[in-house]
Amino acid sequence: MALMVWKDAYSVGNEELDSQHRQLIELVNRLDGKADLAEVLDGLSHYAETHFRTEEGLLEIVDYPDLEEHRKYHAAFRSWLDGVIATHRSGGDTAVARRDVHHYLCVWLANHLLVHDQAFVPWLGRSGGCRRIQ
Numbered sequence: 001m002a003l004m005v006w007k008d009a010y011s012v013g014n015e016e017l018d019s020q021h022r023q024l025i026e027l028v029n030r031l032d033g034k035a036d037l038a039e040v041l042d043g044l045s046h047y048a049e050t051h052f053r054t055e056e057g058l059l060e061i062v063d064y065p066d067l068e069e070h071r072k073y074h075a076a077f078r079s080w081l082d083g084v085i086a087t088h089r090s091g092g093d094t095a096v097a098r099r100d101v102h103h104y105l106c107v108w109l110a111n112h113l114l115v116h117d118q119a120f121v122p123w124l125g126r127s128g129g130c131r132r133i134q
């Protein structure tokens, strides 16, 4: 299993979000160790929730125009993760399951960082944290 490694290209220029993204990478990489699959997925679900709340909160402050799309994208991930958790809670912790889930999460996370989150970077920088006046 190839571990996911943080790259500068993943940075969104916001310390809190970058640190949460690094934490998500660490959680995903735990699937490579001996940790229980369901436990890792529960931790990931909990942390993703915290991260999505922080991210959506910041995007609200800067009036990010694609916020609703971004919320839907987060919601789709949540429901995928809920489904995987439900499947693996009942003892589906096999090497193949771990490899498949790890692969999906690596692809999802890289896409989240390089595509979806990079799209709001100019908005974070532009606002300086202040709400734009319409």
Ligand SMILES: [Fe+2]
Pocket: 021, 051, 055, 112, 117
């Ligand atoms: Fe994010």
